[in-house]
Amino acid sequence: MSLSLVRRCCDTPLLRRVLQFKEYRRKIQSCNMTYTLLRHRWMKGLPVFSSRMLSTKTDKDTIDLSKFPVERIRNFCIIAHIDHGKSTLADRLLEMTGAIAKTDKNKQVLDKLQVERERGITVKAQTASLIYSHEGEQYLLNLIDTPGHVDFSYEVSRSISACQGVLLIVDANQGIQAQTVANFYLAFEAQMAIIPVINKIDLKNADPERVESQIEKVFDIPTEECIRISAKLGTNIEQVLQAVVERIPPPVASIDEPFKALVFDSNFDHYRGVVANIALFGGRVKKGDRIVSAYLGKTYEVNELGLLRPAEHPTQKLFAGQVGYIISGMKDVKEAQIGDTLYLQEHPVEALPGFKPAKAMVFAGMYPMDQSEYPALRSAIDRLTLNDSSVTVQRDSSMALGAGWRLGFLGLLHMEVFNQRLEQEYNASVIVTAPTVPYKAVFSSPKLIKEHGSEEITVVNPSHFPDRSVVSEYLEPMVLGTILTPDTYTGKIMTLALNRRGIQKNMVYIDDQRVMMKYLFPLNEIVVDFYDLLKSMSSGYASFDYENAGYQAADLIKMNILLNGEPVEELITIVHRERAYNMGKAMCERLKDSIPRQMFEVAIQAAIGSKVIARETIKAFRKNVLAKCYGGDITRKMKLLKRQAEGKKRMRRIGNVEVPKDAFINVLKRKEK
C-alpha cells in the first residue's frame, strides 16, 4: 500500500507513482463494514475449540493443521513505502520460521513476477504461512504480502480482509514518505493492529529517533511501540515475530460453524485450472468435499488444498481462521470470482458481502504494433485480466492505430505494470496511448437528459465529448495529493503545483527539515508527467501520493488537431481552457517532428472550434531525387524504395497528408524520457 521511489528507480521512466486514496478509503470503509459484520457473525458462534481434532494419519512432513486452533493463528500483512524493505523483511520472516531455507539467494521470495523483481514492488498479493514457536506454543502466522501501491488497492483490500494486523515499515534513513501516510490511514481505518517497524538501522545515516518522533507526531503512536530492525542483517526479527503474536489479535472464526470461505485471490494454472486463495471464516474443509460457489451455484469437488509457504504445500484439511489454497476443478478463471463465498454442498450458508469492484480512474488505448498481432494481444490481455479483474476492457478502434482496446486502470503504476507484464510475460509489444481521465458532462435540457437516461454522463473517449451548447457544466475528477519533501525544495514544488492548477490545502513540518503539503489537483494534471517532474526537481527526495477527491466543475474544451484543415479524429483532446495553448503547441511540435516532408506544404494546427490557437508548418520538398549514377548497383536503392512503398501502405491519410503510424504513436504515446 505504499509506494515511493528509490532513487535508483527514479531514473526509470516508469515510476510515476500516483496513488488513489479516496477510492481506497471508500473501499476500506466497505471492507471495514464487511469486516465488522463478519466479526459479529463469527462472534455469535464463538470459539468453542475442541483442542484435539480428529486428524487422519499424515506423512511426517505434512503439517497437521488441526494443531492450530484459531487462538494460535495470526493473519497479518506488511505495508511500506517502496524500498523501505518490505520484501526483505518478508524473506527474513520466512527464513526464521523455516518456510524457506536460509541462503543468500533469498531475495524477494514472494515477488514472483519479473516486473516485481525488476521494480522492487509487489503487484500480485502472495501468501505465506509460517510456523513459529512462542513461549512453548506453536503459532501459525499467515503473512499476506500485499502490493505496495494503492494502484493495486483492489488486491490490497482483498488481502486486508483476511488480516487483523499490519507491520508498518519505515526506512530509518528516509523517514515517513507520502505512501507511509496513505498506508497508515488505510490500516487505521480498517481498525487493524498497527506495529511500526523502523528498518535499515544498520545504515550509516540511519536516524531511528527522528523517525520515531515523526511517527509519534504524524500517527500518534508512542515511540516505544516502534521496533528497530535491520531486515538485511536479520537484527531484531525475533522481536517482530513476538509482536505479531502478542499485539495482533487472532481471527474470529469458529471451527464448529459450517465451512465458509472467502475467495480473496485466484491464479490460473494451465494444467490444474484455477488455484483459489481462500480465507476460512468458519468450519473446515478437506480433500474430496463437495463445495459450492455461492456466486455461480456450481458444485465442485476439492481435489487439492493446503498452505502456501509460499510454495504450495498440500495438506489434508484446512480449518477455521486459516488461509490457504484450494483446487477444485474450476477450469475457467471466471468461475473463481474474487469475493465469492465457498460452502459445503450439504451446508449452505449466507454469502459473505464480497468486494466492491474498484473504479478505473486512468484510461489508455492499447493497440498491437501490427494488426496481425491483434489475436495474440487479445488473448494476452484476456489472460492478464483474468488475474487482475480491476482492469476494465473496452474494444476500441482508431483509424491510425487499427483495432485495439481502451483499458481502464486504477492508476498510472497499475497501467505501467500491466503493460510491462504484457510485454514480458506474453511477449506482446503494444502501443499505449497517453492516459486520459474520465470527465463528466451535465446536460442542460430535459430532452437530452431523457435521451441519455441521466443528467450526467461520464466521457472516457474524447470523441464522445458533448458540445458546450448542450451542457450546463463539465466536471473533472479531482485528487487530494500529499507531498512529503525536504524543505529545501518547497519553493520549486509550490511553483510546479501552481502550474498544474493545484490549490494548497495545508502544509506541516513533520520534523525540523521535512514538510508535508496537501494539494487539491485536477487528476488530469498529475496523470502524465507530474511525478517525474517532482522527482527530478527534488533529486528524488520528494514523495507523492494522492487520494480521489470527487469531481469539480471545470472550464473544459475540446481541442482539434488539423492537418491542412482536416481534423484528425484520434488526436481530439479534452483540455482545460487555460492549458489549451501549451498543450496544442506541444502536440503540433511533436507532429511536426514526426510527419515526413511531403510534396506540398503541410499546416499542422491546433484549434478550438473554428479558432486556431497554434500552428506549425512542414515545408514542401523542393527536391527529392538522388542525383547519382548507380554504376549498375541499384539493389540498395530498390530496397530503400520498397521499404518506403511498404511504409506507405501503413500510412494513414488525412486529407491529402500521409501520416505514418509513428507520428500518431509519438503524439499519443506517453512520453518516454
Next chain:
Amino acid sequence: MIRHALQAGTRALCRRRFSDTHSREVVEDVLERTESARITKQASLYVHWPYCLRRCSYCNFNKYIPREDNEHMMTECLQRETETLLQLSQVSCITSVFFGGGTPSLADPSTIAAVLETVSKRACLSDTAEVTLEVNPTPVGKSKLEDFFRAGVNRLSIGVQSLQDKDLEILGRDHSPQQALQTVAEARRLCPGRVSVDVMFGRPEQSVESWENELSELLRVCDDHVSLYQLTLERGTQLFKQVLQGEVTLPTEEVTAEMYQCARRTLHQHGFLQYEVSNFARQNAVSHHNRSYWKGTQYIGVGPGAHGRFVPVGEGGVLREARTQTLEPDIWMREVQQKGHATRRRIQLSHLELLEEVLVMGMRMTDGINNKHWELFSPHLGLHEVFGTSSDVKELLQRGQLILDDRGLRCSWEGLALLDSMLPALLVELERHVNQRLQEDDHAKGQTKRNSDLQ
C-alpha cells in the same frame, strides 16, 4: 513461350548483325523492331577497375590502393571473367562497354584492348558500339588518352568534379582545375562530340552563386555531355567523419535543391537537354550505356564488386538475375582463376521485381517509360491499367508532377526533382496490380483444371 520468343529473337538479331549499316539511327530502329527478344540476346558490359592512387574523401565505391603491380594478372582475370559471363548469358551482342572504377584510366591501355578483344571474340561488338572510359583528369591520365583511344575507347567521361582548387582538395582529388581543363581539351581532340564531364554540387561550403559561376565556366570548355552529381554523404567515408565532427558543413537541403534547379535551367539555356535526372546532352550525345540501364536492358558486370542483371541462359536459366561479383580484388582474382568467374551473389528477380526495376530506372529519364518500352517487359498489363485508376497517381497528375498520356508515363519538369517521393506510390500500385493479375491467372488455371477434370 519464353523459349519461343528467344528463338524469334535470335533470328531477328542475326538479321541485324548482317544488315547493320553502322548508323546509330538504324541500330535504334532495329532495336525497337526486335522487341522483347533482344532483352535476353543483348547486354551492355560494365568492367570495374578496382584501383585508385588515393581515396577521395566522399567516395564509398569499391576501390583499393594497389600494393603491388599485378596488372598482368588483373588483365587475364578480367578477360577470363568476361568470357565466362558472356558464355553464361549467351548474349549474341554487346551494345556498349563502360570501364568504370576505381580509376580505370590508371590501367594500361593494353588491358582495355585485351578486354575489348575478348568481347569481340565471344559476341558481336559493333565498331560503333559505345566504349566509355572514366578518366581522372591528371597529367598521367591525359597522356594516356591517345593510347586508350587506339585501344578502342570512343567515349571519355572526365571526372572534373569541381573547378575550385580548395574544393578539389577537400574532396581529396588528385588533380587541379587546370589539369582538368587540359584533359577535357585533349579528350575533345580525340573523341569530338563524345566527351562527358562529371561535376559535383552540394559540396562543402558551396553557395548557389559560386555554383552558377563554376557551371558557366565549365560550359565554356565542355563538350556535348554533362553529368551532374549531388555529393551524397556516405557512411564510413572521411567526409562523413568530418561532417559529424563539425569540421565541414554541407549546404542545406534548400540550398542543394536550388543548385539543382539552377543547373537545370543554365544547362537548358546552353542547349543541353536533360534526358535523365543527372544527365544532359546536346547534339543528341546521350550516353547509350547509361541509357540502357535506365531502359532496363541486360547488363553484365565484370571485375571486383561489379553488378550485373542478366538471364543465365547458358545454364538453362529463364529469369533475370541480380548478380554481384566478389568485392576484394585479390580474392576476386583467385576465384576467377579457380572457377572462371567470381560471382558472389545471385538473386533471381521475380516478374514483379523486374518490373519494379524497369519502373524505377525508367522514370529517371525525362522521356519516362513509353508504352512500347513497358510492353516489352509487361505485355499483358499496360501502363494505363496499372496507374490509370489510382487516386494517388491522379493526385500527382493533377498537381502536374506526373504525366500519363498516350506516349506513356513520365515526370514533368517539376516532378522529376521529386521523383523519389513519387516512386513509393507508383510501386504500391504496381505491386497491387501484378499480384491481382497473378491471382486471376491462378484462378483461371484452377478453372481450366477443374473443367478438364470434368471431361
